[in-house]
Amino acid sequence: MNELETVFNRFDANGDGKISADELDSDLHCVMEDLDTDHDGFISLTEFAAFCRSNASADGGSGEFHNAFDLYDRNKNGLISAAKLHLALNRLDLKCFLDECRDMIKSVDGDDAGCINFEEFKTMMTTSKNRSGATSGSTH
Structure with a gap:
């Protein structure tokens, strides 16, 4: 599997071959938690x-x-x-x-x-x- 497919599949949580807004939202919240070190709800x-x-x-x-x-x-x-x-x-x-x-x-x-x-x-x-x-x- 190439790198692009690997990344795509990471976002496609239910494996239906499509990325939904809910799936992106879930990943976005994880990214926010990782990057927002002062927990103010924003990434400076x-x-x-x-x-x-x-x-x-x-x-x-x-x-x-x-x-x-x-x-x-x-x-x-x-x-x-x-x-x-x-x-x-x-x-x-x-x-x-x-x-x-x-x-x-x-x-x-x-x-x-x-x-x-x-x-x-x-x-x-x-x-x-x-x-x-x-x-x-x-x-x-």
Whole structure:
């Protein structure tokens, strides 16, 4: 069985070959419990980054980082801009300001291109720097 089928079958709890909203809801609650370490009902950027760091140390991080990078790099050009990061984080209910995303990008953008590549993204996700400004509790 290939990796895609394995992941699909994990979500298809009743084995009917389809993933229902109830099946996704159940898994989503498990993910929330794992990631929401302060139990406030939200996953902050700090909690999300800690999760990514822990997965990276467990398996070398390559696969997990590529999956996360692909989430942000929706047009598959190999770069993440502050605007892409801002959009993706807000879609994940990790509310933040565009300026905060620009600062995050700038902090690891070694070539000052205004966008980050995969290696710079890994650096951003593994840095121990506190990124508490972009949390679910921020308001617009």
